[in-house]
Amino acid sequence: xxxxxxxxxxxxxxxxxxxxxxxxxxxxxxxxxxxxxxxxxxxxxxxxxxxxxxxxxxxxxxxxxxxxxxxxxxxxxxxxxxxxxxxxxxxxxxxxxxxxxxxxxxxxxxxxxxxxxxxxxxxxxxxxxxxxxxxxxxxxxxx
Numbered sequence: 001x002x003x004x005x006x007x008x009x010x011x012x013x014x015x016x017x018x019x020x021x022x023x024x025x026x027x028x029x030x031x032x033x034x035x036x037x038x039x040x041x042x043x044x045x046x047x048x049x050x051x052x053x054x055x056x057x058x059x060x061x062x063x064x065x066x067x068x069x070x071x072x073x074x075x076x077x078x079x080x081x082x083x084x085x086x087x088x089x090x091x092x093x094x095x096x097x098x099x100x101x102x103x104x105x106x107x108x109x110x111x112x113x114x115x116x117x118x119x120x121x122x123x124x125x126x127x128x129x130x131x132x133x134x135x136x137x138x139x140x141x142x143x
Contacts, residue, residue: 003035003047011035015054020083021063022101022117023137024056028129031057038082040065053083058122062115069114071106081111098136099126 012033017026019033026033036055039045043065055063068079081091091108092101101117103109112118129135 003052007047007049007052008035010049011052012054015083018054018137019056019059020053020088021055021059021081021111021115022122023088024122025134025137026054028134029056034060036060036063038084039067043067050084058119059115059117062119066114069110071110072113073109074106076106078106078110080114081107094136097127098130099123 015033017033018024019029020036024033033054033056036053036059037045037047038051038053041047045051063080066080068077070076071078081088086107091103091105091111093104094100095102100123101112103112116122126135
């Protein structure tokens with residue numbers, strides 16, 4: 001079953017046209033944010049709105065079918081960040097120069113690693129966004 005346009009519209013509005021993981025705003029990326037299945041259909045997820053959010057292509061591709069990852073600090077496998085049910089600012093922070101995402105919790109650290117949120121492309125682009133005054137997003141603009 002295809003995801004309806006109404007559901008796509010609601011998910012976009014709820015996500016504020018930002019990637020749920022790296023917080024990239026759609027108007028600044030080269031491409032369209034994708035509807036992300038938080039739990040992939042291939043491993044039992046659904047097309048229900050509660051399982052959908054927005055993700056950029058990089059985050060969505062790195063995530064793949066992962067639902068959990070290893071946190072090096074606690075030495076445990078933990079669930080990945082769920083942008084629908086968890087607050088970004090409670091799990092992540094921006095580095096002092098706003099180019100890297102720092103995991104604050106076991107979930108945040110595991111997600112940073114699993115989705116490679118600080119890959120070379122992302123850090124390079126964020127550096128340019130900072131120079132342009134487009135980044136980092138303000139707390140009021142990220143839920």
